Amino acid sequence: MDPTMNVPRVSSASFREMPSLSRLKLIRADMPTKRNASDPGTADRDLREVNQELLLAVLAAQDKRLAAESTLQRQLKALTILAHEMRNGLAPIQSASDVLGGARSIDPPLLTRLQAVIHRNSTQLARLIEDLLDASRASTGKFRLERRLVDLSEIVGQAVASCLPAMELRSQKLTVSAPLGVLFIDADPDRVRQILVNLLDNACKYTPVGGSIVVTALSRADHVEASVCDNGIGISSDALPHIFELFAQGAQEGPVASRGLGVGLAVVRELVQSHGGTITAESAGPTRGSKFTATFPRHGSAADTAS
Numbered sequence: 001m002d003p004t005m006n007v008p009r010v011s012s013a014s015f016r017e018m019p020s021l022s023r024l025k026l027i028r029a030d031m032p033t034k035r036n037a038s039d040p041g042t043a044d045r046d047l048r049e050v051n052q053e054l055l056l057a058v059l060a061a062q063d064k065r066l067a068a069e070s071t072l073q074r075q076l077k078a079l080t081i082l083a084h085e086m087r088n089g090l091a092p093i094q095s096a097s098d099v100l101g102g103a104r105s106i107d108p109p110l111l112t113r114l115q116a117v118i119h120r121n122s123t124q125l126a127r128l129i130e131d132l133l134d135a136s137r138a139s140t141g142k143f144r145l146e147r148r149l150v151d152l153s154e155i156v157g158q159a160v161a162s163c164l165p166a167m168e169l170r171s172q173k174l175t176v177s178a179p180l181g182v183l184f185i186d187a188d189p190d191r192v193r194q195i196l197v198n199l200l201d202n203a204c205k206y207t208p209v210g211g212s213i214v215v216t217a218l219s220r221a222d223h224v225e226a227s228v229c230d231n232g233i234g235i236s237s238d239a240l241p242h243i244f245e246l247f248a249q250g251a252q253e254g255p256v257a258s259r260g261l262g263v264g265l266a267v268v269r270e271l272v273q274s275h276g277g278t279i280t281a282e283s284a285g286p287t288r289g290s291k292f293t294a295t296f297p298r299h300g301s302a303a304d305t306a307s
């Protein structure tokens with residue numbers, strides 16, 4: 001993992017600095033301050049206010065501590081998954097290399113098979129590393145965009161084409177509605193394709209076999225948008241507000257092999273925002289499907305010029 005990755009960290013020192021409730025109890029309302037020693041009533045009120053403020057500070061510190069602990073847990077979980085993914089990708093490459101190294105001569109069909117194993121696994125590892133680099137760029141806002149005038153529907157078509165085989169494998173029904181030649185945006189086509197592929201990949205992963213996925217691109221009054229809607233496992237109201245955070249993962253249903261790192265949506269959000277757009281997630285809850293909508297400023301609009 002990129003050690004410069006800018007993700008929140010928590011140190012044991014920061015826990016020690018936090019005031020504890022038991023220490024707070026030492027400040028009691030019946031201890032008059034010097035300033036108000038002559039007026040016990042005012043001193044009483046002052047101390048009560050101070051106590052209340054301290055209590056609020058402690059509660060806020062506890063909230064921060066819980067959030068930091070949960071971030072730490074997410075990072076550790078992501079590291080574990082990452083280590084497994086890397087080991088799973090490397091093992092077949094090592095085996096292929098052992099076969100190649102140990103054989104005096106190799107049949108051409110076996111050679112072709114070994115080359116395919118090395119190619120498939122090294123491509124997967126390269127993708128994993130690219131995802132992590134994107135996660136690092138997302139957290140530091142360092143994406144470089146090569147923008148030009150592009151047709152959103154054309155990119156929707158390309159993204160759909162690359163995800164179709166995976167959807168066919170899961171017998172999912174895909175419906176696409178994207179009128180060509182009318183939805184122009186000023187954008188980096190590779191990055192917009194990456195946004196859509198991530199959303200489609202999720203829709204496929206988190207929708208059971210035989211489910212439905214609907215992709216729509218359309219024009220609104222002040223922007224152009226693309227949405228991916230599925231009738232899959234859905235997202236709980238607890239998970240929904242955190243779904244775009246780095247290493248966030250909702251309910252881990254579905255095949256273990258399809259579980260990811262929780263990087264995709266964090267990258268999607270950063271990419272959409274760096275185009276001057278917005279991304280939203282909706283779900284009525286577990287088993288009720290999900291809908292993700294990415295908006296982009298229409299080409300030539302004030303927002304487009306400003307972004």
Ligand SMILES: Nc1ncnc2c1ncn2[C@@H]1O[C@H](COP(=O)(O)OP(=O)(O)OP(=O)(O)O)[C@@H](O)[C@H]1O
Pocket residue numbers: 131202203206207230232233234235243248249250251252259260261262263264265266289290
């Ligand atoms: N269409 C969807 N339906 C239900 N849950 C979803 C959907 N899309 C995303 N999620 C939830 O949001 C979480 C974060 O998604 P994200 O794409 O960032 O990570 P991931 O798919 O787990 O891994 P990867 O880094 O490979 O994309 C997922 O783990 C999943 O719980």
Ligand SMILES: [Mg+2]
Pocket residue numbers: 198201202260263264265
């Ligand atoms: Mg994903």
